[in-house]
Amino acid sequence: MKAKIIDGKALAAAVKQEAAQQVAQLKEKGITPCLAVVLVGEDPASQVYVRGKINDCAQCGIESRSIRLPEDVTQAELLAQVKQLAEDASVHGILVQLPLPAQIDEKTVIDAIPPEKDVDGFSPVNVGRMQIGEPCYLPCTPAGCIRMIESTGMEIAGKHAVVIGRSNIVGKPAAMLLLAKNATVTICHSRTQNLKGLCASADILVAAVGRAGFVTGEMVKPGAVVIDVGINRGADGKLHGDVDFDAAAEKAAWITPVPGGVGPMTRAMLMLNTVEAARRAAGV
Ligand code: NDP
Numbered sequence: 501m502k503a504k505i506i507d508g509k510a511l512a513a514a515v516k517q518e519a520a521q522q523v524a525q526l527k528e529k530g531i532t533p534c535l536a537v538v539l540v541g542e543d544p545a546s547q548v549y550v551r552g553k554i555n556d557c558a559q560c561g562i563e564s565r566s567i568r569l570p571e572d573v574t575q576a577e578l579l580a581q582v583k584q585l586a587e588d589a590s591v592h593g594i595l596v597q598l599p600l601p602a603q604i605d606e607k608t609v610i611d612a613i614p615p616e617k618d619v620d621g622f623s624p625v626n627v628g629r630m631q632i633g634e635p636c637y638l639p640c641t642p643a644g645c646i647r648m649i650e651s652t653g654m655e656i657a658g659k660h661a662v663v664i665g666r667s668n669i670v671g672k673p674a675a676m677l678l679l680a681k682n683a684t685v686t687i688c689h690s691r692t693q694n695l696k697g698l699c700a701s702a703d704i705l706v707a708a709v710g711r712a713g714f715v716t717g718e719m720v721k722p723g724a725v726v727i728d729v730g731i732n733r734g735a736d737g738k739l740h741g742d743v744d745f746d747a748a749a750e751k752a753a754w755i756t757p758v759p760g761g762v763g764p765m766t767r768a769m770l771m772l773n774t775v776e777a778a779r780r781a782a783g784v
Pocket of ligand 1: 641664665666667668669670671688689690691692695708709710711729730731732762763764766
């Protein structure tokens with residue numbers, strides 16, 4: 501293997517330490533950052549994610565509130581809960597764990613989170629602010645990807661970055677953040693022609709497809725930085741990325757593993773956003 505590993509766990513630990521230091525400073529001013537996490541239903545994966553976020557809060561000294569609602573909760577009930585949290589001045593960040601059951605319109609729920617408490621960075625206001633380069637909460641997964649690329653020491657400006665995937669939570673914002681760092685960005689999706697050729701010309705390759713092993717070795721430019729966002733559970737019960745790790749690692753200079761790559765960084769970035777929300781609420 502030629503590539504060096506971008507260690508998401510180690511980087512996440514450093515980011516959480518950064519958050520913890522900021523929390524300690526805020527506490528000296530009498531401010532305790534607080535994140536409310538709303539979980540609907542019993543989805544096992546969502547339960548694991550929420551538990552992880554609550555643990556992260558504890559590690560950073562952030563207060564957390566876990567609100568659990570039944571699978572058959574109505575939209576009105578969920579919205580009432582979000583409204584209550586929105587009006588609670590002691591809550592700085594609100595996160596509604598996705599996906600939500602079929603009877604709930606996700607967009608309406610996300611829209612109900614006030615932009616100043618939208619620590620996931622999914623609300624239209626935060627998305628718009630990011631687009632035009634105004635202060636906002638950056639969506640955690642793409643922001644984590646940028647940190648991981650920067651951790652390699654590679655200059656992003658001027659590089660060709662290829663993002664595979666154009667979802668609102670990963671692909672599009674990852675592309676926008678790379679553009680903001682002055683990369684020349686290509687976004688690929690299911691209708692893209694010559695996807696392999698485009699990927700093979702990428703200095704930075706971000707895979708957010710949701711298909712195990714989608715990125716093969718021939719799609720990786722020698723010396724590239726490869727960021728694997730994918731989380732796919734295989735028939736073997738294990739988690740697999742979107743990248744054929746072994747083949748890609750033969751050509752890339754740097755690569756993220758799955759698990760232990762983008763996932764932990766995503767969670768760590770949420771802590772930074774929550775601290776920032778508390779700071780802004782207090783005007784300090
Ligand atoms: P979506 O399903 O919303 O988006 C997938 C994207 O991949 C779409 O834009 C789709 O194109 C594109 N795509 C699908 N098939 C192909 C193909 N054959 N060729 C080219 N493009 C294709 O997924 P998400 O963005 O939500 O998530 C992507 C992956 O990242 C998933 O594995 C998810 O689990 C993981 N994830 C990981 C996180 C983490 O913390 N590590 C956080 C969030 C997600 P089109 O738009 O044309 O349909």
